[in-house]
Amino acid sequence: MKMKTKNTVIFGGLFLASITLMSINSAAGEKEKMPLNESDLKVETVASGLSMPWAVAFLPGGELLVTERTGKLRLVKDGVLDPQEITGLPKSLFRGQGGLLDVTLHPDYKNNGWIYISYSSPKAEGEEGDEGGANTAFIRAKLKDHALTDIQKIYKASPNVKSTVHFGGRIIFDKKGHVFLSLGERGQMQNAQNLAKGQGKIVRLYEDGRIPEDNPFVKANGAKPEFWTYGHRNPQGLVINPSTGVIWEHEHGPQGGDELNIIEPGKNYGWPLITYGIDYDNSIISKDTARAGLEQPVIYWRPSIAPCGMAFISSDKFKEWNGDLLVGSLKFNHLQHLTVKDNKVVKREIIFDKIGRVRDIRQGPDGNIYVVLEDSGKIVKISPKS
């Protein structure tokens, strides 16, 4: 009996050793991932005192550039919020879900100094649409001390719509000279399917706002040439996979219909013709979840998590998560770690439950992960403990 126990212990030890060896072997191999758990990571506050922060960008000097949805652009230096706000911002409509939205630096910021900023732009004289309405727009500008200079209007979606919901507003670059902007359908679901309306679309432009000749709808009758994809509801997540160049988007669906999509030119993502969700009064928006010619999401969330912010991980500090996505949840105050393999999500894991109302997730130039929290007005840094 005693002997047997000893044997078991020895055998168990060997077994463990072989597992360890196996995992070392497979780590040396291609995409096999060793577990990296929340418990291996720490969360530190790097900025606080912000009022409804929406997005963060990283200046080369280490400062953070943060949009506050109320209409202000702020600097954070060495963990301290600069009390002096940045001047020269366009007028944004802070109402409902609107306001100052995304901020992101041009990939070659060090040389050209361009900062791109999106916002809910109120109707100006001579613009199309509802009086008192608004739609999503973006500018680029340079930062000199505490002022935006060289401001250039890149694009404004048309028409203006009086609703105060679904502005989208994410900006990304493909490093091939194009910039993308996501547009929400502004509460008018049918217009997500209307190629004459700047609602529920993803737009592709040259970085200076000109329209690329090879956009999918350039030659289509009655369609706006800036559109890249259509049939979106409210896309508040837009990222490009740094290793493959594939664009991923997530959007708020109705109840139970949040989606993660792979964005490909000219495609129709189906809202509201197909959806996995139902309306807020429990009525049926569409009886179909799939239809020929309409794209299926990579995954959908039921119940809705209200996804906001997204980042691809490509960092020496998170090797085990490289190639994976992190998505924020406005509704459940957590992050979701989505394991990505061959353009599919093979696993979903909730991490940092109760972290706060997540507005933005970015990987910083230091390889750490930064999360913008709307409720506490903070930016936190997630990094390995050791």
Next chain:
Amino acid sequence: MKLILSFALILFLGLFFFADSSHSAVQQSELTKSITRGKALYMETCITCHQGKGEGAPPAFPPLAKSDFLLKDPVRAIGVVKFGQKGKIMVNGKEYDNMMPPPGLADDEVADVMNYILNSWGNSSKKMITVQMVKAVKEKK
């Protein structure tokens, strides 16, 4: 004389009654109009979290329908609609710890939304929320 007096009294009371009822009818229609406007705002601004029948989405977002938090203290609720809400609150015996961003509504719109949510899904309130009441609510720092 007695007859005339009582006739006058009846007349007086009648007038009073009539005046009062017409006054409340005016207010009634004001309330109805405010509720209608409030419903449109609710459908756009509030419904995503509090849902179509005010049932909310527990445990993330609290209900408005038969909500003690709302009905017991409408003035506090005005503050929530006007300035947003952060941190722990108790609603119908359940704790909610989340954030409601300020919806950015004008004072008259806050009044309209309040009148809608106070008079929908089984909720009813005799007292109409006015712009003046909304104006009087200041942000707690």
